[in-house]
Structure formats: C-alpha cells, structure tokens
Amino acid sequence: MNYEPVMGLEVHAQLKTQSKIFCGCSTKFDAKENELTCPVCTGMPGCLPVLNKRAVEFAIKMALATHCNINEKSIFARKNYFYPDLPKGYQISQYDKPLAQKGVVEISIDGQVKKIRLHRIHMEEDAGKNIHGTISSYVNLNRAGIPLIEIVSEPDVRSSQEAGAYLRELRSMLRYLEVCDGNMEEGSFRCDVNVSVRPVGQKEFGTRCEVKNINSFRFVEKAIEYEIQRQIEVLESGAKVIQETRLWDSDQNKTFSMRSKEEAHDYRYFPEPDLLPLMIEQHWVEEIKRTLPELASEKKLRFMKMYQLSEYDASQLVQEKFLAQYFESVVELCKEPKLVSNWILSELLREFGPEQVASCPMTPQHLGELLVLITNGTISGKIAKHVFGKMLETGQAPQAIVEKEGLVQVSDHVQIEALVIEVLKEQKAFVDKYLAGQTKLFGFFVGEVMKKSHGKANPAMVNEFLKKKLKGV
C-alpha cells in the first residue's frame, strides 16, 4: 500500500524586544542564571503582569506579513500545568481568541509555488529552563516571561522538503521584519512537527504524533523522514499509531516516546483574570502595515526583473536582508549587476557566511571600487582577485593596493605587441605546430604572454595581437 504523509508545524519564535512580555526584565541571552528575574516573571503571588506593547507590535508585523486576519479583540488565557521551570503553575498564552488567524505562507520548491495555510498566530510567554547536574537539578528563570509568538500551520505540508522550505521561509520573514533573530541554537526559533500518515486516497487523517525539540532545519527533515517511516511500519504490521509526544534524538537519529499526547482540555484554560482583553485598533494595524519592509520573496522577483539575474542568483542574494542591501550598494557604484552578483556569491560568500556579511571588513564601497577597476580596464579579473585578498588582509582601498603594487593593466599597443613577438619567437616549435593545424595551441600562447607580463597584459589586446601575428608569421 502507498502512504501519504500529512504534517502541520508549530513554530515558537522569540520576539526581539528589549524587555519581557509582562515585566521590565531584560531579555538578554548570556546573563548569569536568574539574574534577569523579578517578582512578576518568577510568579510571586500578588504580582500583576503588564503587557509589553512592543511585543504586540512585533506579533502584528508577522501576522500582517503572513496575510492573517488580526482580531480586534484577543484574550490572554492561563494554560495550567505543573513543571519546575514554571513557578506560577500556569503559562499565560492565548486560547480560543488568538491574536491572528487564517494566514498563508508561500513556499517555492524547484520553481513550483505552494501555499501553506496558517491556522493562527498567538502570543505567549516562555517558561524557564531546567538544568540537570549529576547530583542536583537547577532552574534558571531568565527565560521565564520572554515574549513568544506561536505560528500554527494547517496540516498542508506533505514532505520533509516542504517542511524545510516552510520553516526557512518563516525564519527569513521574521529576520527581515526584525522581530526575531531566528537563532535556532539559542532557542529563539523552535519547531514542533505533527506527523501522520494515511493510505493514498483516504480522506480522514491518520493518528498524529508530535515531534518536539528540533533545533536545526536538517534535524527537522531527518526527524520527519524517520517518523513517516516508523508510522508506516507500525501500520503495515497491523498495529495502530498511538497519539503521543515524541522527542528527536540527534545522536541516534530517531524519535522516541516522551509522553502520551495531552489534549487541550487537560490544561483547563481560562481567561487570564489579571489582564484585560487585548483590543487592537485598526488605525494602529494600518500604521504598522506601512512600516513593513520588502520581504525576501518580493525582493527576489524584483532582483530578477530589475537586474536580469537568474532565480538562483537572486534567491542567494536575498537570503539575508543585509546581503541584499550590500548587493544593491555595490551595484550603485559598478553598474554591472551580473558581475557584482558573481563576485558576491563566489568571492565574498566564500570568505563570510551570509549572516556575517553585515560585519565583514569588505565594505560595499570598496568592493564597488574594485569592480569598477575591472570594468574600466585598469586591472584584469585575475589581478582583481589578488587585490581582493589584499583588501581583506589590510582593509585598504583597491586603488591604493593597485598603485602600491604596480598592478595596473598594460594596455599599451607597443608593449603588448613586443611581448607577443617575443613569445612567438621563443615558442617557434609550437608556432609551427599551430600553423600545421593545431589551433588549440592558441590558449597556450595567450598564457605565455600573460605570464611574461606578470598577469598585467590586457587579455583582449593579447588575443587581438596574437591573432594578427599568427596570421602574418
């Protein structure tokens, strides 16, 4: 029998606010244990939460970018459960009246666009963190009260590849909007996947398992592949898939059962009595809408149209907002977008990751000046690579390096003609072979002339003179 996997994804994204969602404590990542806490986020009785307006603004930004309807009235609710890292005994989240509903995210796989519908986006606070030592366990509450949004998709995802594309798209949007840094290692972008399989053609969904705790795109894809295979094997053996929460073990490359899956009613949700309903006025939403930046998918299309770049090149350049800005700054100086794109994608990204370009020592100004030296014939592309290396080492402007090292391209007719004549004289034997029909030797002569000029001869002129001289010999 053939099976079809069905998946829905839940993403928790940490909002990049300065302070926590219901108190004034800082959200800094690398503080000392329990340094960033107060009576509110440690759940002391009698303390009242106050909602962080910036967190709401950030959540609305993401809701707008994903084409959700923003509810005029949403309600914070208590989600009750006991865990040592949750001193209040409940998490403040949203339940039946979330911030936003019914969105859509477009993903693109091999040029094919697919829409993944969003069920909802709601706001909530993070819990603390348990740290288990050899003898004792500890609780660090710095995370407690960090603002999160949970982005819940409809079960529209059909493969691990689609899941990966969807998550990358969400992360890119959050980073472009500058509402979340998307750092998976530090836990600011986390993903749970609900996986089920059903025989092809069957309408009803199979029983799903939730796989939690996956902290890299690669692991998400692997965990999904594993889970699909496991569920198919369970069904094929005649048994039933049990609804449960499973954890991904990246050392063993498998999922294992963590607990039977809780149902919403287990949490005894009720409206948070310490917070008023969240009322969002339309004019505020409109105001926020006007601040939305051009997102990666739109930018990609614009780059393809405006700069005649291939889809591949454009998608590489827009993977980071700053990288895309960098490209456009260089293009302002050197008006050849394809050349700029090639240099950024091959030379610059060989040295720096896309996220490091923002802080790399090669400024767009300097790279632009270097490329102008190529297009105006001052230096060859080959010499430019050498200069590029020197620029990285010294931080100097390209012009200064070219002058200091005497690298200016030789475009003088007399000099180049002399070099060509010299080479043809020295390589008499090969010239005879060439004239006898071995025309492939042409490249060899070019190489010899370039060598003699220490790479500085203008290659176009070398070609031209060689052709002339070889005809006339």
Ligand SMILES: [Zn+2]
């Ligand atoms: Zn606090």
